[in-house]
Amino acid sequence: xxxxxLVEPEGEYNVGFIARLCKNFGVDELYIVNPKCDxxxxxxxxxxxxxxxxxxxxxxxxxxxxxDLDLKISTSSIADSKGDMLRKSISPWEMINYLDKNKIGLxxxxxxxxxxxEEIFMxxxxxxxxxxxxxxxLNLSHAVGIILYEIWRxxxxxxxxxxxxxxxxxx
Amino acid sequence: xxxxxLVEPEGEYNVGFIARLCKNFGVDELYIVNPKCDxxxxxxxxxxxxxxxxxxxxxxxxxxxxxDLDLKISTSSIADSKGDMLRKSISPWEMINYLDKNKIGLxxxxxxxxxxxEEIFMxxxxxxxxxxxxxxxLNLSHAVGIILYEIWRxxxxxxxxxxxxxxxxxx
Ligand SMILES: Nc1ncnc2c1ncn2[C@@H]1O[C@H](CSCC[C@H](N)C(=O)O)[C@@H](O)[C@H]1O
Ligand SMILES: Nc1ncnc2c1ncn2[C@@H]1O[C@H](CSCC[C@H](N)C(=O)O)[C@@H](O)[C@H]1O
Ligand SMILES: Nc1ncnc2c1ncn2[C@@H]1O[C@H](CSCC[C@H](N)C(=O)O)[C@@H](O)[C@H]1O
Numbered sequence: 001x002x003x004x005x006l007v008e009p010e011g012e013y014n015v016g017f018i019a020r021l022c023k024n025f026g027v028d029e030l031y032i033v034n035p036k037c038d039x040x041x042x043x044x045x046x047x048x049x050x051x052x053x054x055x056x057x058x059x060x061x062x063x064x065x066x067x068d069l070d071l072k073i074s075t076s077s078i079a080d081s082k083g084d085m086l087r088k089s090i091s092p093w094e095m096i097n098y099l100d101k102n103k104i105g106l107x108x109x110x111x112x113x114x115x116x117x118e119e120i121f122m123x124x125x126x127x128x129x130x131x132x133x134x135x136x137x138l139n140l141s142h143a144v145g146i147i148l149y150e151i152w153r154x155x156x157x158x159x160x161x162x163x164x165x166x167x168x169x170x171x
Numbered sequence: 172x173x174x175x176x177l178v179e180p181e182g183e184y185n186v187g188f189i190a191r192l193c194k195n196f197g198v199d200e201l202y203i204v205n206p207k208c209d210x211x212x213x214x215x216x217x218x219x220x221x222x223x224x225x226x227x228x229x230x231x232x233x234x235x236x237x238x239d240l241d242l243k244i245s246t247s248s249i250a251d252s253k254g255d256m257l258r259k260s261i262s263p264w265e266m267i268n269y270l271d272k273n274k275i276g277l278x279x280x281x282x283x284x285x286x287x288x289e290e291i292f293m294x295x296x297x298x299x300x301x302x303x304x305x306x307x308x309l310n311l312s313h314a315v316g317i318i319l320y321e322i323w324r325x326x327x328x329x330x331x332x333x334x335x336x337x338x339x340x341x342x
Contacts, residue, residue, distance in 0.1 A: 017310055020309075020310060020313075021309070021310075021313060024303055024306060024308070025302055025303060026303050045310075048308075049306075091324075091327075093328065130323065131195040131196055131320075131323060132194060132195055132196060132197050135194050135195055135219050137218075137219075138192075139188055139191060139192075142188065142192060142312065145309070145316055145317055146316060149300065149317045152301065153301075157264065
């Protein structure tokens with residue numbers, strides 16, 4: 001079971017695009033913590049992902065979106081090179097090795113300020129998508145797309161390589 | 172040298188997001204064929220990629236955007252399974268094996284109708300990002316982000332694996 005959790009998203013277009021991406025890449029659940037934008041307007045950007053948005057679960061508190069997960073993965077536009085990190089971040093392709101859990105949540109932060117230290121501290125892994133060191137900050141929905149693609153890719157390439165389907169992302 | 176070519180893009184937000192992605196993933200050139208949207212409005216969505224948009228080359232004809240390329244890669248939301256296809260499409264991770272060329276162009280189609288058969292026919296490779304078979308059609312800028320990520324990823328993982336930096340995507 002794969003869940004995408006958005007924490008206080010600010011842009012309608014991002015929320016809509018993310019619902020579409022959830023449909024494109026077979027995500028089971030979309031949770032939205034305390035949205036800061038109009039979810040009805042977001043539907044305009046969701047194309048055939050609109051049902052996922054209409055069925056998304058809106059909660060008030062971060063903990064309500066993650067308490068039942070077996071693996072909580074947070075994301076950050078900041079790599080761990082500065083010393084001031086809670087823990088080492090890993091790349092999306094390293095993340096793949098940890099996905100043999102039942103209920104997995106991918107957690108994305110606010111467009112303006114990302115996730116708080118406290119929120120990251122409540123998760124099991126921190127993933128950073130590497131990019132141009134001068135400007136690795138992706139737009140929110142593009143970060144979601146890349147993480148979901150990497151998981152989808154790993155399912156396909158592990159099938160190609162081993163004939164064995166591994167991982168719990170099978171629902 | 173890596174160039175992104177957008178053919179008749181229709182959405183300001185997509186063009187702006189793509190300029191940002193070009194900055195995030197070290198793209199050298201952005202070409203826009205006959206834009207169907209307001210490029211000034213697109214700047215609002217480009218964040219720190221605005222200079223790439225302001226320096227983008229706007230051309231009238233598709234051929235003007237591709238004639239000088241050593242490798243032309245087109246993209247399609249439709250996989251090649253239906254029989255009515257010009258040629259076999261490959262996945263983004265298969266694409267990586269063909270990038271030992273100097274001037275490489277990644278070509279993306281219209282939000283409404285993609286690339287025409289004639290346009291695809293003028294290119295060397297056709298890439299399809301696999302996804303949910305019921306709905307593999309990504310939003311334009313999210314498709315761009317995934318292809319650029321895959322190229323960036325391959326640079327990093329080939330360095331990790333072999334100590335050798337391969338490919339021409341080095342500028
Ligand atoms: N390179 C990257 N790797 C992983 N996630 C990223 C990313 N770039 C953006 N994101 C995701 O997009 C969200 C909004 S970007 C937040 C940027 C903000 N200026 C900050 O200080 O953090 C982030 O919280 C994260 O979930
Ligand atoms: N992967 C592919 N390989 C070959 N031809 C393709 C193709 N994708 C689209 N086309 C052709 O391009 C023509 C117009 S393209 C526009 C529509 C098409 N749905 C598309 O996604 O591209 C159609 O006749 C279609 O058959
Ligand atoms: N799964 C996918 N793989 C590769 N490129 C994709 C993609 N989904 C969207 N794109 C890119 O995004 C562009 C706009 S999507 C075009 C969809 C249109 N309904 C059609 O019939 O073709 C495409 O031309 C392609 O460049």
